[in-house]
Amino acid sequence: MDSVRFGRALGVGARAAAKSLVTAVDAATAPNPGTAQQPQVQRPRGGAAPSPTQKVAQAATQATRATGGVVRGSKRFGEAVWSPFVRLSGVLWLEFTGVFFGIFAIYAASGAWKLRHDLIERAGNHDAHVHFLMAAVMAVVFSYFCVSSFLRARRRGRAR
Structure with missing residues (x-):
């Protein structure tokens, strides 16, 4: 597979990396510069050959x-791969915490349902009434946390 097809398959970052890799392989497999014919270098206007410092400067610029x-x-490849992973793992975490809060809300609601007959406080039944109220408040609070967590997950999942 050539570098262009490989780059199209994986994106701009991979294409740039593949081109750099192909260039490095070509440079590594090229014959020794001392024995091969020197490439034509652009000469300054005076017709003189470029100085070694100019050659080094050109090589540094190209590098x-x-x-x-x-x-x-x-960087683009990392953004293309890492950003969706971070977003989706955040959505999954919010859904997990929503389920966790939902379990506590169901447990508290079942406790309040068992104590529902203690809704009206009677003289000897104050502790049972307090337990009912605490279970009801706990069910409401954890239900709110559950619903808000799922709503945040939905919002985050739809965001770009």
Whole structure:
């Protein structure tokens, strides 16, 4: 598979990385520069050959451009892979906590249902009345947490 087809399959970041890899492989498999014919280098206007410092400066500029492309490509690749993973794991966590709060809400609601006959406080029944009220308040609070957690998960799941 050539670098272009590979890049199309995986995205811009992978394409830039594949091109850099192909360039590095070509450079590694090229014959020794001392024995091969030197490539044509653009000469300054005076007709003189470029100085060694100019060659080094050109090589450094090309290397900086290539490195910048790889950095940008890897950053885009990371964003393309990591961002959906973070978002979906956050949605899953909110749904998990919603279920957790829902279990507590059901447990508290069943306790309040068992104590429902103690709704009206009687003289000797004050403790049972307090237990009913605490169970009812706990059921309401955990139900709120459950519903709000699922709503936040839905909102986060629909966001870009």
